[in-house]
Every structure is written in C-alpha cells, then in structure tokens.
Amino acid sequence: MNYEILLPxxxxxxxxxxxxxxxxxxxxxPAGYKIFDNYLVGVPPIPIAxxxxxxxxxxxxxxxxxxxxRIPGKEEVGVLRKAK
Amino acid sequence: MKALFMMGCPELPVQTAxxxxxxxxxxxxxxxxxxxxxxxxxxxxxxxxxxKHYIKKVMDLDRCIGALAEKTIxxxxxxxxxxxxxxxxxxxxxxxxxxxxxxxxxxxKEIEPLIEASGDSIIIAAKAVHNPTPLxxxxxxxxxxxxxxx
Numbered sequence: 001m002n003y004e005i006l007l008p009x010x011x012x013x014x015x016x017x018x019x020x021x022x023x024x025x026x027x028x029x030p031a032g033y034k035i036f037d038n039y040l041v042g043v044p045p046i047p048i049a050x051x052x053x054x055x056x057x058x059x060x061x062x063x064x065x066x067x068x069x070r071i072p073g074k075e076e077v078g079v080l081r082k083a084k
Numbered sequence: 085m086k087a088l089f090m091m092g093c094p095e096l097p098v099q100t101a102x103x104x105x106x107x108x109x110x111x112x113x114x115x116x117x118x119x120x121x122x123x124x125x126x127x128x129x130x131x132x133x134x135x136k137h138y139i140k141k142v143m144d145l146d147r148c149i150g151a152l153a154e155k156t157i158x159x160x161x162x163x164x165x166x167x168x169x170x171x172x173x174x175x176x177x178x179x180x181x182x183x184x185x186x187x188x189x190x191x192x193k194e195i196e197p198l199i200e201a202s203g204d205s206i207i208i209a210a211k212a213v214h215n216p217t218p219l220x221x222x223x224x225x226x227x228x229x230x231x232x233x234x
Contacts (some may be wrong), residue, residue, distance in 0.1 A: 024099075031181060032177060034150075034153065040177075041149060041177045042177065044177075059172050060173045060174070062121075063093035063169050063170075064170075073153050
C-alpha cells in the first residue's frame, strides 16, 4: 500500500488532534472500523479526514505508537461520504 | 469461560511473566486462555510455554481485532497489557467492540498517566520493568477472576 507518514511516533490523542486541526472534511468512526482491509484501533470516536482523493487516518502500531498516514483513497472516500 | 490477553510490544520483560502468571490463575478457575499479540509477544509466550499448559490458543493481534469487530469471536474477560499509549488505544478499542469485562494490566516506569487513561476498567498496576514481583502482588489481590463474569 502506498502511504505517506504525516506525523510519526506520537500518542493517539496527538494524532487525532493533528487530523482535526489540519483538515476540513472529517468523519468520525467507531473503533474497529474497517478501512483498507484494516480494522482501526484507537480511542473512539476516531477522526478520519478526506483531502482531495486521499484518506488521512491514525494508525496504531504496538511497538511504535500512533502515526498519521495519508493514503490514496480509492473507494474508501466514497464509503465515508456515503455513510455520513 | 473464556479469557483473552491483548499483548503489545514485549520490550518490558515483565509482560510475559505476568501473562503466564495470570494464565495459571485463570486455568485453575476453569478459563480457556487465548493470547493475541504481535509476533514477538507471541513468540516469547510460546517459547516460555511450549506445551501450552497456560496459554491454550494464540492469535495475531490484527486478526483478533478484526474477528472481534466482525463479532465472530468474543470473550468473558479481556486482559489488556499496557505500558505505553498504544496499550490505551487497544484498551479503548476492546471496550468498543467486545462484551468482555476489561482488565488493564499496567506496568512500566510511568504508570500514573496510563492508570488515569484506563477509565472504568478494572486496573492491576505496578511500577515494574524487569522484576514482576510488584505486579504479582497486585494480581494476587484478586481472589476470583470468575466472579467478574457473574
């Protein structure tokens, strides 16, 4: 999967705040939300942003903390917008 | 009765010791214990308990989250092993996607913020990195885990 790390090795709260502060189109999803064949881990409600055709989302790694990733959105952008 | 261990990065040595110690107590009360973790955490458990006397099943962490989210599995108790912010994220996730009663097993050097962030979970916490004795003392303070399922 192609992705860009926008914020590395941070706490979940720092990642959630980064997304809420830096993007306008934001959707809040529950923990365990399935996106890109991955089930999101985090403190709900979990913010996911849409920027052009990209998804901006937090991603928790057990050993490395939380990251904010920018990933080409494909059909996930449509799924988020439709669910609103 | 079924119990789940959610195990994160095993960089602190007490994690594996605490997990096996709790699993022994759970087994005596009739629980079947499944452990979910990353490769390193699971490898440490399986090398410490090669005949699976204590841990009956193991699962990949991401697959376990997926199965809980899809409601194909669930547990009566879930012990989330926490020594960093990532552990708090896993605890919050389990509370959202599982009906299990959650127990936050907190260890490391700076446990106070983790205790504060654990909300209404049952908390077993001690400052412990290499020596599991302080954590074991907290675990021993619980007389019956089965009672939590009633």
